[in-house]
Amino acid sequence: MDEELDFLTILDAAVFAAEKHQGQVRKNKHHSPYITHPLLVARAIYEIGDIDDTCILSAAILHDTLEDTRTTEQEIADRFGEKVLSIVLEVTDDKSEDKMTRKRNQIIHAPYLSYKAKIVKLADKLINCRDILKDPPEDWSLERRRDYIQWGADVVENIRGTNSPLESAFDQVLSEAQGRLNFKILPYESVNERPWGPNFRKIS
Numbered sequence: 021m022d023e024e025l026d027f028l029t030i031l032d033a034a035v036f037a038a039e040k041h042q043g044q045v046r047k048n049k050h051h052s053p054y055i056t057h058p059l060l061v062a063r064a065i066y067e068i069g070d071i072d073d074t075c076i077l078s079a080a081i082l083h084d085t086l087e088d089t090r091t092t093e094q095e096i097a098d099r100f101g102e103k104v105l106s107i108v109l110e111v112t113d114d115k116s117e118d119k120m121t122r123k124r125n126q127i128i129h130a131p132y133l134s135y136k137a138k139i140v141k142l143a144d145k146l147i148n149c150r151d152i153l154k155d156p157p158e159d160w161s162l163e164r165r166r167d168y169i170q171w172g173a174d175v176v177e178n179i180r181g182t183n184s185p186l187e188s189a190f191d192q193v194l195s196e197a198q199g200r201l202n203f204k205i206l207p208y209e210s211v212n213e214r215p216w217g218p219n220f221r222k223i224s
């Protein structure tokens with residue numbers, strides 16, 4: 021831990037993100053408020069990952085604000101500092117790219133993320149895949165849910181060696197998903213046979 025847990029900053033991040041995500045809901049059956057998602061990511065980092073770094077936890081709470089709200093980089097820098105901003109930027113997709121390119125880029129960039137960004141990314145994939153397994157968007161087919169979890173597994177494969185409790189929790193979701201959604205997670209070696217594989221176009 022490189023700094024003490026600053027509870028007030030964490031709460032500030034929660035208030036800031038709640039305001040920014042106001043009106044947004046998850047696509048699950050009960051349309052949970054969107055803020056539930058980043059809060060669950062931060063909670064997993066603290067509870068499962070056993071990490072009490074204020075920067076990481078704040079960045080986790082803010083991780084979707086640049087991508088999904090009108091929040092500016094300047095606002096985050098002013099209120100939470102450059103260190104938090106840089107983590108959020110690392111886990112923010114380039115929205116000018118199409119969906120599949122963004123999926124591919126996450127796989128390509130994952131190994132080069134900073135340690136702190138890897139933690140946020142890992143917990144984000146854990147929470148998202150767990151949601152897709154247990155509380156999925158109503159209109160998602162079985163195939164789409166399997167694909168999402170396979171893609172999550174491919175991203176996480178490129179982050180392994182970062183935090184073993186979070187990785188074990190993710191593996192637990194994978195094994196449960198394979199049983200409940202009745203499919204087999206394919207090994208990373210075959211990633212280029214999938215549409216989000218870094219070299220998919222070249223071999224197809």
Ligand code: ZN
Nearest residue numbers: 057083084144
């Ligand atoms: Zn997220």
